[in-house]
Amino acid sequence: MWTKEIFGTDVYHLISAFIIYSIAGWLVESIYMSLCNRKLTNRGFGRGPFCPIYGFGGVVGYLILHPLSSNLVALYLAGALLATAFEYLVGRLMLKFLGDVWWDYHEKPCNYQGIICLESTIAWGFYAIIIITFLHGRILGLVDRVDMVWGIRACRLILALVTIDYILKLMNIFHISLKEQKDKLMDVYESIRARWY
Numbered sequence: 079m080w081t082k083e084i085f086g087t088d089v090y091h092l093i094s095a096f097i098i099y100s101i102a103g104w105l106v107e108s109i110y111m112s113l114c115n116r117k118l119t120n121r122g123f124g125r126g127p128f129c130p131i132y133g134f135g136g137v138v139g140y141l142i143l144h145p146l147s148s149n150l151v152a153l154y155l156a157g158a159l160l161a162t163a164f165e166y167l168v169g170r171l172m173l174k175f176l177g178d179v180w181w182d183y184h185e186k187p188c189n190y191q192g193i194i195c196l197e198s199t200i201a202w203g204f205y206a207i208i209i210i211t212f213l214h215g216r217i218l219g220l221v222d223r224v225d226m227v228w229g230i231r232a233c234r235l236i237l238a239l240v241t242i243d244y245i246l247k248l249m250n251i252f253h254i255s256l257k258e259q260k261d262k263l264m265d266v267y268e269s270i271r272a273r274w275y
């Protein structure tokens with residue numbers, strides 16, 4: 079699975095880049111919001127340093143926008159529009175499934191529903207140029223410095239920790255208690271056991 083290629087890049091490099099973008103995005107956004115709020119601010123969904131919206135944005139953006147790398151104007155415009163559409167889609171899905179969006183642009187000029195704004199759209203275009211022309215190649219170079227066996231182990235460990243973190247966060251959001259779930263499973267177990275013994 080790890081060596082299978084998608085759009086000319088193997089799964090190992092795509093997953094590694096996704097993890098790096100997710101951590102780097104969390105770091106940049108948390109620092110920026112901490113400065114804006116004048117207090118430490120965790121901009122991740124869970125407790126850990128991970129924002130998958132940046133991971134998906136970085137990897138998918140690279141795969142889609144890489145052919146435009148020789149035309150910076152087209153790359154900027156496509157990156158700005160693609161990232162804004164992605165941000166809007168994620169915001170609408172969060173509203174539908176979680177009842178809230180974890181960012182708010184209502185105070186920004188030229189915003190739409192507080193989910194997207196002109197300021198971010200302008201920034202996304204510059205991010206696209208930075209990712210395509212500079213950052214992505216260096217991230218792949220960093221991934222290549224690590225032995226693939228150890229890199230795969232690290233990817234599995236990080237993704238497992240993030241999955242646990244997000245499951246616990248979702249259980250908290252939807253008021254699902256681990257003890258209640260354990261009790262329900264024990265009831266099912268006892269019911270099955272009573273039928274067979």
